Amino acid sequence: MPKTFRENLREELDYQDMKVKELAVATGIPKPTLDCYLSARQVIPPADIAVKIAQALNVSVEYLVTGKDEKSKSPIFSQINPETKSILTDLDSIPQNIQKTIKNLIHQTAESLQN
CATH class of the missing domain: 1.10.260.40 (lambda repressor-like DNA-binding domains)
Known part of the structure; x- marks a missing residue:
């Protein structure tokens, strides 16, 4: 129902x-x-x-x-945990130029954790 x-x-x-x-x-x-x-x-x-x-x-x-x-x-979106969905929702409301900066920071952080 x-x-x-x-x-x-x-x-x-x-x-x-x-x-x-x-x-x-x-x-x-x-x-x-x-x-x-x-x-x-x-x-x-x-x-x-x-x-x-x-x-x-x-x-x-x-x-x-x-x-x-x-x-x-979206099958990908449905597999993401609620906290990450919340972050993505907030990120979507941020201007594109600031999103690029955040994206770079996330990628750099992920790369440093893999090393």
Whole structure:
């Protein structure tokens, strides 16, 4: 049985170790409204609100609604541990020029550990 919006939102908040209050601040959506989306009543937000929530969590609306998205379909991405997924998600939000610097640092570190 597919997971509900409520279940996917709760799992993502737990995964990111984010409180509902923090999500409220990040989205500008009142905490009581977010609590409704997380309650047993399973209220689903309108599309514009779902987009704000997804953007604040750096996930797709599709993921919040269905539990699936294009990233999760990648066999390589699905094999990566949660901490590494979190790092990759953060890295994806960093400008390309800074990503190059980080990439070089990671490669240099990996090479030095192999020697």
